[in-house]
Amino acid sequence: MTVEEIKAAYSMRDIVGRYGFQPNRAGFICCPFHGGDREPSLKVYDRDFHCHACGAHGDIFDFIRMMDNISFKEAFMSLGGEYRKPTFSSRMAVYQAQKQRAMRLKAAEKERERRSLNNMLISVYRAYMERSEPLSEVWCDCYNALQYQLYVQAELSGLEARW
Known part of the structure; x- marks a missing residue:
């Protein structure tokens, strides 16, 4: 599965639920990334999250990375992602996109x-x-x-x- 397919398959609530958090009616949980919360401060949206106390934010991959202290690749693989070795055409597409961006900036x-x-x-x-x-x-x-x-x-x- 690609990153887009994984994001379409899992909502942020699904990922938060994997770690035992249950958002309240307003969609808040106590932030696991800092201590001292008396009230829940991490807002769980449909596709991402944001903590209004410590400023932590991101998507499902960022939440897993921060919770398990792992790399993006490991978080990607844990959600069923498949790593494909880059081909010549994919590298060429990246190169052309970078070249076009440089030309637009110039x-x-x-x-x-x-x-x-x-x-x-x-x-x-x-x-x-x-x-x-x-x-x-x-x-x-x-x-x-x-x-x-x-x-x-x-x-x-x-x-x-x-x-």
């Missing part, structure tokens, strides 16, 4: 740089317009350049809205 960084440069140009053109005489040659050049940069900024924002 494109996002390039876009941030472009926006930063555009904002800097807008402020420079506005400053020159304020210092020059209205309708002079310098003022007109700055006005036209400013209009262009504002147009570029609107186009960049329009692309962002479409995504």
